[in-house]
Amino acid sequence: MIKHLLCKDSSTLKEVLEVIDSNGKGTAFIIDINDKLKGVITDGDIRRLIINGFGTDEIVLNHLSKNFVFGKNKEPYEQLIQKINKKIKIIPIVDNNLRVVDFFEVRNEIRVPVTAPDLTGNELKYLTDAFLSTWISSSGNYINRFETDFSSFCQSKYGVAVSNGTVALHLALEALGIGQGDEVIVPDLTFAATINAVIHANATPVIVDIELDSWCINPSEIEKAITSRTKAIIPVHLYGQVCDMEAIMKIAKKYNLYVIEDCAEAHGAQFKNMKVGSIGHIGCFSFFGNKIITTGEGGMCTTNDNKIYERLKLLRDHGMSSQKKYWHEVVGYNYRMTNLQAAIGVAQLERIESILEKRKKIEAYYRKILHDLSIIKFQKDDFKDRKKVTWLVSILIEDSNRDRYIKKFKEAGIDVRPFFYPLSEMEIYKKFVFTNTNSKIVSQKGLNLPDIFDNNKNIGDKIRHIFTGDFYE
Numbered sequence: 001m002i003k004h005l006l007c008k009d010s011s012t013l014k015e016v017l018e019v020i021d022s023n024g025k026g027t028a029f030i031i032d033i034n035d036k037l038k039g040v041i042t043d044g045d046i047r048r049l050i051i052n053g054f055g056t057d058e059i060v061l062n063h064l065s066k067n068f069v070f071g072k073n074k075e076p077y078e079q080l081i082q083k084i085n086k087k088i089k090i091i092p093i094v095d096n097n098l099r100v101v102d103f104f105e106v107r108n109e110i111r112v113p114v115t116a117p118d119l120t121g122n123e124l125k126y127l128t129d130a131f132l133s134t135w136i137s138s139s140g141n142y143i144n145r146f147e148t149d150f151s152s153f154c155q156s157k158y159g160v161a162v163s164n165g166t167v168a169l170h171l172a173l174e175a176l177g178i179g180q181g182d183e184v185i186v187p188d189l190t191f192a193a194t195i196n197a198v199i200h201a202n203a204t205p206v207i208v209d210i211e212l213d214s215w216c217i218n219p220s221e222i223e224k225a226i227t228s229r230t231k232a233i234i235p236v237h238l239y240g241q242v243c244d245m246e247a248i249m250k251i252a253k254k255y256n257l258y259v260i261e262d263c264a265e266a267h268g269a270q271f272k273n274m275k276v277g278s279i280g281h282i283g284c285f286s287f288f289g290n291k292i293i294t295t296g297e298g299g300m301c302t303t304n305d306n307k308i309y310e311r312l313k314l315l316r317d318h319g320m321s322s323q324k325k326y327w328h329e330v331v332g333y334n335y336r337m338t339n340l341q342a343a344i345g346v347a348q349l350e351r352i353e354s355i356l357e358k359r360k361k362i363e364a365y366y367r368k369i370l371h372d373l374s375i376i377k378f379q380k381d382d383f384k385d386r387k388k389v390t391w392l393v394s395i396l397i398e399d400s401n402r403d404r405y406i407k408k409f410k411e412a413g414i415d416v417r418p419f420f421y422p423l424s425e426m427e428i429y430k431k432f433v434f435t436n437t438n439s440k441i442v443s444q445k446g447l448n449l450p451d452i453f454d455n456n457k458n459i460g461d462k463i464r465h466i467f468t469g470d471f472y473e
């Protein structure tokens with residue numbers, strides 16, 4: 001790579017322009033016959049020389065500025081980045097003998113998003129259909145279809161579509177009658193919506209630690225945290241991984257507790273042959289834009305229990321009697337999904353198997369290009385009973401430098417995400433912590449990588465380079 005940027009100081013301006021033209025970097029590094037750096041010249045510098053009357057057969061050495069910016073081998077990243085500005089986007093890196101050994105550049109024009117929704121099926125068609133039908137509010141065929149199709153995808157009898165995943169959790173808690181004075185066990189490592197829903201239900205969350213290998217809630221910590229006030233457990237199938245549902249259901253049975261599965265990141269994942277969302281009393285899903293399938297905003301509660309189903313529906317719709325309009329039996333909510341959202345959902349669901357397959361391929365590609373790097377540990381995928389799905393590709397970085405890598409990704413225009421912070425580290429949730437040893441470890445090391453495929457070899461190479469390249473460490 002570096003040789004495409006080099007030009008001998010005896011070259012003509014025309015020859016230098018040819019080098020700049022072919023390297024696409026707008027810059028050439030000028031070296032003498034001993035390969036020592038003599039200067040840096042850009043296409044803009046040459047343009048100005050020509051405007052000032054110099055010919056393209058001029059020797060470049062005679063037109064180099066005395067002031068030019070370069071970096072030294074092993075110079076810290078933080079120093080190098082300070083040498084980059086609006087005008088200087090790329091600088092040579094030299095060794096002790098002033099020989100160019102590498103270059104450093106910041107290109108913020110490319111942006112690789114962490115993930116983007118795949119709306120390439122019937123989404124627009126169904127959305128348009130729903131729109132033209134004028135059933136754009138929360139009644140309409142697509143709602144019923146989405147509830148039926150999604151619950152059957154989850155091997156659940158019933159589905160109740162709601163406006164987002166957070167209210168799905170809140171509705172589940174309310175439908176189970178959980179409130180003031182009740183304790184609900186949640187994992188320390190999750191998106192905050194899990195615990196917020198408990199707090200909004202006026203119940204008391206109890207935060208417990210995760211398993212080090214699955215990053216999901218640890219059943220033996222659950223059992224230790226149970227008191228006479230415990231009413232429910234919310235296992236979160238985190239980053240597509242599946243909780244140990246056998247152990248959790250056993251505990252729930254023993255202590256007579258409800259289980260609300262938070263499936264917001266794991267549509268289609270399985271424990272043994274059971275789909276997540278069908279194992280506990282209620283499953284809660286999110287269809288936010290970055291989830292496995294999306295309706296823009298949206299969510300769903302799934303259940304196999306007819307009584308719970310009726311309660312969910314009642315509370316979703318203002319607590320209004322289904323027999324007697326405007327007659328309210330309980331204080332309910334408006335947590336409904338619109339027919340427009342459901343139309344997108346139906347189209348997404350038609351392709352969910354191929355979407356899951358595609359996401360699996362993204363992870364397989366990363367495993368292929370990064371498998372030999374000892375600092376990277378991929379999410380465990382060989383549990384006997386748990387069949388995870390790929391949401392965001394999730395890895396641990398085993399060298400305590402995660403945030404430095406995140407910075408490098410940012411500079412390269414590649415969007416990556418650190419894992420969630422442990423809930424127990426935040427002031428507002430601290431008082432609810434029971435145990436949190438593993439969650440702290442995993443949270444600090446964890447990173448979500450962007451969706452890339454084997455036809456994005458350039459980005460794949462770049463990502464690998466960020467993990468391996470130590471030239472500016």
Ligand SMILES: *Cc1c(COP(=O)(O)O)cnc(C)c1O
Pocket residue numbers: 164165166167190191193194236262264265285286287288297298299
């Ligand atoms: C996204 C998410 C939610 C909340 O879903 P929204 O639709 O954004 O409200 C809840 N729990 C987990 C684990 C999530 O990732």
